Amino acid sequence: MKYTTLGITLFRKCNANCSICCFESSPKCNESLEVNFIKKYIDSAVGDKYLRNISFTGGEPFLDYNLLLELVEYTTKKGFNATTITNCFWCHDL
Numbered sequence: 001m002k003y004t005t006l007g008i009t010l011f012r013k014c015n016a017n018c019s020i021c022c023f024e025s026s027p028k029c030n031e032s033l034e035v036n037f038i039k040k041y042i043d044s045a046v047g048d049k050y051l052r053n054i055s056f057t058g059g060e061p062f063l064d065y066n067l068l069l070e071l072v073e074y075t076t077k078k079g080f081n082a083t084t085i086t087n088c089f090w091c092h093d094l
C-alpha cells in the first residue's frame with residue numbers, strides 16, 4: 001500500500017465530549033505523547049517514497065497551540081506538508 005499521510009494523535013484531551021468519538025476523547029483525558037517521541041517518529045518517516053503529509057490530531061490539537069506550532073514547524077523543515085484535524089472550536093467569525 002502507498003500511504004501518503006501519517007496521522008499522529010498528540011493527546012486525547014478535547015474540549016468536546018462526543019458520544020461518537022472513536023478515541024473516547026473528552027476534557028478529562030490526560031494521556032499524551034512526549035514531544036521528543038513525536039519528533040523521532042517524524043524523523044523515521046523521512047525518506048519514505050510516498051509519504052507527503054503529517055497530520056496532527058487528538059483529541060483537539062489546538063488545545064496546546066504552542067506544541068502544535070512547534071510540530072508544524074518541525075514537520076515542514078523535514079520536507080512534509082503539515083495538516084491538522086480540529087473541531088474548529090477556536091473559529092469565531094465565519
Ligand code: SF4
Nearest residue numbers: 014016018021059087
Ligand atoms: S476528538 Fe472530535 S469526536 Fe472526539 S470528542 Fe473531540 S470533537 Fe468530538
